[in-house]
Amino acid sequence: MKDERRTTRYVCAFCTGAIPETSPDLRRVTIATLDGFPVQDLFAHRACVVRAVSPEIPLGEALDEEP
Numbered sequence: 001m002k003d004e005r006r007t008t009r010y011v012c013a014f015c016t017g018a019i020p021e022t023s024p025d026l027r028r029v030t031i032a033t034l035d036g037f038p039v040q041d042l043f044a045h046r047a048c049v050v051r052a053v054s055p056e057i058p059l060g061e062a063l064d065e066e067p
């Protein structure tokens with residue numbers, strides 16, 4: 001019998017590494033104009049986003065490490 005289970009994988013926009021859907025490190029990065037359209041969603045490792053953001057910019061809860 002064919003296994004119908006399917007695993008969605010995401011590709012990090014910064015390092016192009018695969019990120020399993022179940023990874024606690026998976027983040028969605030939404031890019032939009034100030035008006036909110038057009039909009040594009042990218043996916044990334046939490047650590048890759050943190051590396052790309054200047055240390056002078058405060059990081060919010062979405063970029064906290066998983067406990």
Ligand SMILES: [Zn+2]
Pocket residue numbers: 012013014015016017044045048
């Ligand atoms: Zn990455």
